[in-house]
Amino acid sequence: MSRLSVNDLDRIFKSLDRKREGHVSIYELQQLLDRVGNHTTIGELQNLVGSTNLDYFDFFFFYEAVMKSKISENKEGxxxxxxxxxxxxxxxxxxxxxxxxxxxxxxxxxxxxxxxxxxxxxxxxxxxxxxxxxxxxxxxxxxxxxxxxxxxxxx
Incomplete structure (x- = not known):
């Protein structure tokens, strides 16, 4: 899986943060993940994220954690x-x-x-x-x- 650039992540965050509140909810995040074929429940996301919202930096950390997980899975798999x-x-x-x-x-x-x-x-x-x-x-x-x-x- 190709890594997204910081600019790409910034645009994705801004498109998810429609109200310009400086955070995205896990519901918005779940919708994005569903659109790209990664189906997960709100409960799973909340356990993974630890809250119901992600600010700008949390969103980047979430992406990095997902990428590290994918890399680890691919190395082990x-x-x-x-x-x-x-x-x-x-x-x-x-x-x-x-x-x-x-x-x-x-x-x-x-x-x-x-x-x-x-x-x-x-x-x-x-x-x-x-x-x-x-x-x-x-x-x-x-x-x-x-x-x-x-x-x-x-x-």
Whole structure:
């Protein structure tokens, strides 16, 4: 799983903090996690977070804890676990289930996650960078390549 940049996390936090109160509730966090395919209960989140709200810094610490957990799981597990995680992530982006991620699907998911504002961003260019066979869409292998090669300073 590719790490998000500080800017990405900042945008996600701001999109979740709709009332601009300086915190997000675990209910808002649960909705985000559900949208990306990581289903959890409010009770599990509250036990993990330790409260019903996360301020800006708690949100970053939560993300870091989740990433460390994923890295630890992948080290203890095997490549099948990583492959499974990537397949689940691919399914989130492949909205119509045709086995490909189009620029429209990419834009839709990035908007939903708060990573694009008002449709700004050229998703066709983003896809073109990793579209090995130049068919204008990403298949699962191209998506895996993108996720393994990308880091938070790219794209």
């Amino acid at each position: 095997n490549c099948d676990s990583l492959e499974s995680d990537l397949l689940e992530a691919f399914k989130v982006f492949d909205i119509n289930g045709d086995g490909f991620i189009s620029s429209e699907e990419l834009q839709s998911v990035l908007l939903r996650l708060g990573l694009l504002e008002n449709g700004n961003g050229d998703c066709k260019k983003m896809i073109k960078v990793y579209d090995i066979n130049s068919d204008g869409v990403l298949d699962f292998e191209e998506f895996k390549n993108m996720m393994s090669l990308s880091d938070s300073s790219k794209v």
